[in-house]
Amino acid sequence: MRIVAALLCGLIFGAGLLISGMVQPAKVLAFLDIFGAWDPSLAVVMAAALAVSVPGFRLADQSARPWFAGQYFRPGKSGIDQPLVAGAAMFGIGWGLVGLCPGPALESLATLSPGIIVFVAAMAGGMMAHDVWQQRQLTAQRDQQLASATDG
Amino acid sequence: MIHPLLATIGKLGMANFTPVSAAIGGALIGLAAVLLMLSTGRVAGISGIFSGLLNLRGEDKDWRIAFLAGLVLTPVLAGLIGYGMAQPALPPNWTVIVVAGLLVGFGTRLGGGCTSGHGICGIARLSPRSVTATAVFMVMAIVTVAITRHVLGG
Numbered sequence: 505m506r507i508v509a510a511l512l513c514g515l516i517f518g519a520g521l522l523i524s525g526m527v528q529p530a531k532v533l534a535f536l537d538i539f540g541a542w543d544p545s546l547a548v549v550m551a552a553a554l555a556v557s558v559p560g561f562r563l564a565d566q567s568a569r570p571w572f573a574g575q576y577f578r579p580g581k582s583g584i585d586q587p588l589v590a591g592a593a594m595f596g597i598g599w600g601l602v603g604l605c606p607g608p609a610l611e612s613l614a615t616l617s618p619g620i621i622v623f624v625a626a627m628a629g630g631m632m633a634h635d636v637w638q639q640r641q642l643t644a645q646r647d648q649q650l651a652s653a654t655d656g
Numbered sequence: 657m658i659h660p661l662l663a664t665i666g667k668l669g670m671a672n673f674t675p676v677s678a679a680i681g682g683a684l685i686g687l688a689a690v691l692l693m694l695s696t697g698r699v700a701g702i703s704g705i706f707s708g709l710l711n712l713r714g715e716d717k718d719w720r721i722a723f724l725a726g727l728v729l730t731p732v733l734a735g736l737i738g739y740g741m742a743q744p745a746l747p748p749n750w751t752v753i754v755v756a757g758l759l760v761g762f763g764t765r766l767g768g769g770c771t772s773g774h775g776i777c778g779i780a781r782l783s784p785r786s787v788t789a790t791a792v793f794m795v796m797a798i799v800t801v802a803i804t805r806h807v808l809g810g
Contacts, residue, residue, distance in 0.1 A: 509695035510719035514726020515733075517688035517700060517772075522730055522741060524681025525674060530745045534672055536801040545678040550775060552682025553689070557780035560690025570697035577697050579768065581783035591767020592774070592789040596796025598759030601752055601804065604744075605771040606764060607702040609757075610724060612744050614731040619746035623757040630761020631707045638765075 506572040518611050524549045527611055529603030536600055689777050692723070701773020702727075703764035767793075 525531045526549055534543035569575055599605050604612075604623055612620045689700040696719050698705075705720045731741040746753060764770045767789050769778060774793075778786020 506696050506719050507722040510692065510698075510722035511726040513688045513692040513695070513700065514723035515730055516684050516691065516726075517723075518727040518730025519734075520681045520684030520686075520688060521727075522681070522734055522739075523684065524678045526681065527731070527741060528744060531672070533801055536797045537805055538798055539802055539806050541672070543672045543674075545672075545674050548675050548678035549682035549685065552679040553686035553776045554780055556683050556686030557689050557776055560686065561693060561777070561780045564690065564693045567694070570693070571695045573695075573697040575697055576693070577699070578781070579699060579773075579778070579783070579785075581778075581781065581785055584785055584788045587766050588768060588785055588789055589792055591763045591765065592792035593767075593796045594759045594763030595767055595770060596763070596793035597800050598756040598761075598763060599771075599793060600797035600800025601756035601759070602747060604746075604756070604760070605702075606706055606760065607727070607770070607772050608744075609760075610702060610706060611727045611731060612741070614728050615741055615743050617743050617746070619750075619753055620744060622750065623746070623753050623760075626754045626757025627761035628706075628710055630758040630763070631703075631765045632710055632761075633758070634762045634765035635707075635711070 509572055517607070520549075520553075521608055521611055527608045529608070531603075532599075532605075532608070533603040536603070685772075685776060686780070689772070689780070693777075699773055699777045701769045701777060703760075703770040704768075704773055707761075707765055763793075 521527050525545060531543060532546060534541065535546035564570075564576070595605075602623065604620075606627065609620060609624050609627060613624060692698055692700045698719065700723075705723055708720050709717055709724075734741065760770070767774070769786065769789060771790075771793075774783075774786040774789040779790060
């Protein structure tokens with residue numbers, strides 16, 4: 505059931521991106537281009553999404569467990585740190601360069617556009633590079649702690 | 657006859673503004689996010705769902721694959737009923753595409769989310785982290801477009 509539910513949610517999410525026009529990089533860039541011929545559609549998309557999701561998530565907060573899973577997996581809300589800001593800034597630059605964020609990029613794989621395939625491959629590469637980098641940081645930190653522990 | 661308000665908006669340069677389809681599409685995106693949370697207990701953050709497939713550990717991949725399959729199937733199904741998706745317009749420069757993809761991938765992992773996870777789910781959950789992330793990526797994207805279109809692009 506969990507898989508059927510996830511598939512249906514993917515279809516609905518995809519329909520939303522398609523109908524709103526947010527799969528078109530040109531339309532996203534027209535929103536971001538506030539000094540050009542500004543198209544506020546993306547703001548309407550976000551407002552409409554929030555109009556549904558704010559009460560919807562409140563409903564989820566009140567229920568003890570999801571329909572087809574043992575528990576809710578909710579990311580932490582607090583702790584505005586440097587990685588959050590730096591990561592969001594990098595994402596913003598990449599988003600502004602081409603007008604693609606992960607959802608529309610993955611949905612657009614359906615068009616088999618070579619540019620989209622290259623973008624998604626680069627995006628996957630960026631994600632894996634992050635994880636390798638983070639692992640190295642953690643290992644280096646641990647080694648340092650071990651070294652200082654033996655020194656002391 | 658064109659409504660005077662619409663005519664005014666057109667003059668402001670909003671000729672491509674599509675509020676009705678944007679509202680319908682946005683509501684569907686919000687609905688999908690809520691249904692995914694209620695049914696599987698997961699946040700509909702596309703970067704997080706996708707990156708969870710990239711590690712080698714085999715756990716917890718089934719619902720991710722199902723969600724992304726639905727996402728990719730939508731334009732195919734829409735095409736069958738006559739609403740095919742146009743080829744996306746991308747810059748003619750492969751370097752720009754690759755650099756943008758790398759930044760989006762690395763940045764969404766480092767920042768813990770993208771437009772969907774932070775921008776819709778996180779803000780809907782009133783998360784200060786997500787509000788901050790959304791403000792930062794919006795401003796950076798606007799600045800990037802301003803530079804590429806109006807400073808460099810002339």
